[in-house]
Amino acid sequence: MPRLLPLHARNEETTAALVAEFFQGYSGDWGEFDRGTVDAFRVANRIAFRTQLDLADVQRVIDAIPSELHPMPASVALLRRLKAQGHRLFFLSNMPIPYAEHLERTQPLKEWFEDGLFSSRIQMVKPEPAIFHRAAQAFGIAPGESVFIDDFALNVKAAKALGWDAIHFLSSEQCEADLVKRGLI
Numbered sequence: 642m643p644r645l646l647p648l649h650a651r652n653e654e655t656t657a658a659l660v661a662e663f664f665q666g667y668s669g670d671w672g673e674f675d676r677g678t679v680d681a682f683r684v685a686n687r688i689a690f691r692t693q694l695d696l697a698d699v700q701r702v703i704d705a706i707p708s709e710l711h712p713m714p715a716s717v718a719l720l721r722r723l724k725a726q727g728h729r730l731f732f733l734s735n736m737p738i739p740y741a742e743h744l745e746r747t748q749p750l751k752e753w754f755e756d757g758l759f760s761s762r763i764q765m766v767k768p769e770p771a772i773f774h775r776a777a778q779a780f781g782i783a784p785g786e787s788v789f790i791d792d793f794a795l796n797v798k799a800a801k802a803l804g805w806d807a808i809h810f811l812s813s814e815q816c817e818a819d820l821v822k823r824g825l826i
Contacts, residue, residue, distance in 0.1 A: 662692050663702065667735060667766075667793070675735040677761030684737075707743040715813035719820075720753045728825065731780045732757035733773075733789075735766050756780055767791070768799030788823065790816060 664671045670691065674684040681703055689696040724730055732754050736744070741759040744750060750757060758776055765772035777784055789800040789807040800807040808819045820826045 659692075663688060663694075663699075672735075672766055674737045675760050676766045677738055677764050681737070681739055707740055710740065710744060710747075712748060713813060716816075717753065719813050719817055722826065723820075724753070726826070729780075729782070730754045731776070731782070733767065733776045734758070735760040737761050767793070767796040770799065770803055773800060773803050773805065788820070788825065 667675060670679070670684050670687040673679045674681070679687070681700075685696060685700045685703055688694065689699045692699070720730060730753065732750070734741070734757065736759045738759075738761040741761060756779070758772075758779060760766045760772065763772070763775060765775060767773075773784065773789075776782075777787075784800075784803055784805040787805060789797070789805040790810050791797050791800070791807070792810040794809055797807045797809045806823070808816055810816050817826060
């Protein structure tokens, strides 16, 4: 945000406030973008209206996000190890359509995962229970026999409430340690 909106994100405090207002904890306008019920143009207009930011500034942030979506090497290494050990790997991602398409074009998702669901394609979002039920059905897995890993605490809490074993991802090292504790590595 500081690079894209330097007049509004001047320090850590103003940046945190701007991020909170812009993304609304990934609910509100952004949640509908993740759900696939509004497109980039409409979400930009909604955010600009709600935040009083210039529409061009909002669009610049939205347009910049795909170029910031990079795999974390330690996480990719962990995925490869898990897959080599015979674990079935799936992804369940809150992701707007243009970002999902970007990832499919630029990242070897099929190499890392057996299958996956992007929220915008099924018009459901985490942490809503319906998306977890849909994932279990689509992947042919039982929640109690699967481990859900997510970097957003509310999603982890929701998965646990539905009977999934779940790990709150903070770092690749921490996630690996949690998987070791479960005897999965």
